[in-house]
Amino acid sequence: MAWNEPGKDDKNDQDPWNKNNKNNEQGPPDLDVIFKKISGFLGGLFGKKSTQGPSNNNSSSNGGKVVAIAILVIIALVWFASGWYTIKESDRGVVLRLGAYHSQVEPGLHWNPKFVDEIIPVNVEAFRTLPTSGFMLTEDENIVQVSMEIQYRIVSPEKYLFSVTDADNSLLQALDSSLRFIIGHSTMNDALTTGREVVRQETWEMLNKIIASYGLGVQILDVNLQQTRPPEQVKDAFDDAIAAQEDEERFVREAEAYEREKEPIARGQVKRIEQQARSYEEGMILKAQGDVAQFNQLLPEYQAHPEVTRQRLYLEAMEKVLSTSSKVLIDNEAGGNLTFLPLDKLMSNTSTSSTNTVVETEIETRSRADEQAGLDERAASSQRVLNSSRSTGRD
Template identity: 30%
Template sequence: MIQSVSPRGNGQSVPPDLEALMGTFVSRFGKSSKGPLKIAAAVVIVLALLWGVLSSWYTVQPEERAVVKRFGAVIGINDPGLHFKIPFGIDTVQFVATERVLKQEFGFRTTGTGEGGRTTYSPQQFEDESLMLTGDLNMIDVEWVVQYRISDPIKFLYQMREPTRTLRDISESVMRRIVGNMLGSEVLTVGRVEIQQKAGEEIQALMDAYDAGIRINTVEMQDVVPPPAVQPAFNEVNEARQERERMINEAQKRVNQEIPNAEGAALRTVAEAQGYATERVNRAEGESARFSAVLAEYQQAPAVTRSRLYLETLNEVLPGIGQVLVVQDGQLGPLPLLELNRPTQPATGGGQ
């Protein structure tokens, strides 16, 4: 038992201090190495204290969550901010970006952002990912992006060994199956929206079945083009289809113009015929009513009615005959030089 003597000399026993222990250790191994050992021990102690201080706290960023493990077992998830833990490797922390939208690229790779904020892409070709066979046995080069978020960090870290690799394999398998069930023309033109929607739903269903803690946001198709070897033939086919669509649209436009015009002309003719029929009926009814009124008057006063009808008839007929000359018996007719039937012309030339 090691005892230390107090400066007062009363001989009271106290607990051994660190320096006494180091002195005993040094005395056993030689007084010549006492200085270097003290320095080494001090360095070790300082490093241990520094390690303990630095490993006792951590900061979680706003877009992250921290999964805390103690002796390898998960004990909780911490939100953004400053947190403390047991140092010396007893508590370990893994940071997971749960609030950040992540993406997986297929058929191309983004290398960064160049001058002017433009995205730069890798010149390497990834045809093993992008080349697909359609339902009509045509080859198509499809590039797409899967955007996702980590919904459960514990499941993402420990439910399966490589969740990101699993997501890539599932995405590629689903996209190949969907494209393989469609015609090449649909994939190149009108089928993009349908493909994106179906792919997103099926990828999410498979990831839920694996319980991987991943939530699919969107599946966006980028470039969908035929392979370079057959691109000229595809371009000719597309031009022919566009020409056909243009002619169909022009014909439909002509139909939309001509049919309303024909319908309007038909309605106008029907309306004119109906108006003419109504006019004839009304005129006939008026003539019939007039004749009936004259007949009633004629039955009451035949002579007067006869004279009135005679005079009315002359009043209607004579204006259309022209000039009428009444010559007495035995008199000569007017000379033809008078040209009585010629219309009178106004005088001109200053009153002559």
Template identity: 30%
Template structure:
């Protein structure tokens, strides 16, 4: 019965123990605070920069240095802050469309972005232009401290460049032959603006993906294109026929001209030869007329007689010529 205690006594005893425990805990509060501050400061001192990043360090908000990938130390308690910036990643901005799920068969948003894709061409037509701009960060300090709202400003610059270039070309050029030229010019002009406004960005590529008339005028536009294609087809067929006939006619004409020139050259050469021959005979005739006349006579007689099949030789002393009758020819009759 000596160990029996009333509830009031037990409560008082427990209260006393709690009071003593609280006094003991108060002794260790400074130690806990020191340990907590040490762990927090140590954790705030060490930071890591990824392999594709550059760390930009600010001390009380002012830029002090940049660090490369790896583990680094900084002053804790918010005195120094680090901002990692991806400098090897290729960023992409899409205009006129949005990719929801990038994959082999990407999924795109069904929303129409006409506020950024409708462009006025140089011949006062309207086209729905979809394009992309790829770029990367080459100077993180400029990107962070010289540009406010980088994403929005980059899109505005891209839209300005593409709108101006589309206004320099006709609708046919934008749809067909000048797209690569526009890509190259947009790349160059956009880089000039990036450099002018100290964005710290480098353009990787600008690419026109799709150029179409607005949905409201597509049927009429398709009819015009079909008419133009038919015209081009007829022109190509005409040129094909032209290329068949004209070269052949030119070849025949050149052949006739060559033959005529050859004939003329032959006649001229023959005439020159006859002239030289006549002049040489004339010189010989002047030296000895009788001998030359006799030689010419004999040469001509030789040429003439060689072509005659039957020859009759008559003496110059004959006074008359009687026909010869071959009576023996008819003896067998």
């Protein structure tokens, strides 16, 4: 008998999978039954009539509505619960509604409609670094290897995310372009030694100008020029040149320190010499004025009593001279000259300093004697003029 021919047990033979056999629990599910239940549920949900009787239709329709409402409520609760999210203190949330930028949220607990809004957190407090390096050509056609690093942070999350395709890559390209432009307008000596700070500042300024037109939403916090060095083939020669420049700067600083140390001393000496010269000038002027005043006072006395005045002046001069002299002077009236006995040379205990004093005193005595002789001559001539004037008056 074929497998599809009816047998003794029609109920069991009609089902090739033996689905109606209660003892067989391992068979596959009846797909027809499942499809009928689903179609009946959907028909009751949307008001379609069923092939069953009226009582079964009402009961299945009411039950389907209750189940549908329960499922919808559960789905709504899950959807509502899944919409809560938290933004960290250091972040800002960028809200995308149906794929387009909508708003920005602050840190804290927030809710968004799930599957409608998308939240992208962006850290706006973290300091980010971006390095660049490479071989670059200077203005004097030399090659240098330059490494630079910048620090930045995000200040406008929506611009950072949507102004350009990749903000970090755009910033890196702008940094590399700015650095190459500044190095290309600098000499190799400036880039390696004294102009490093200038290169850093000018690169910073140019980078800010470039990213301002892009609207990247970032702020440059610092630019650090890490190293500038020549190619390895000439590195030793440039190291020697840099060492020489450093020695030159050190010598210049030492010279400036020496200048600052010696200049006040020299200025003080100049002031002291000026004051001494001014004091000497004033002293000589006062002394000359005193001599003139003394001569003006002595002239009437000399004119009235010439012999007495001459003798007094002679004695005063000799008193001054002999008070510091170790010689004995003898007046030779016959010859009219003064002689002296060198007693200091006869003394064995006289030192060399005393000899020098004697010589100086002798010279001073002779000079004063000559001066006194000149005064006597002038006095005599004055007396002769006076006598002649008196005789003329008598006549």
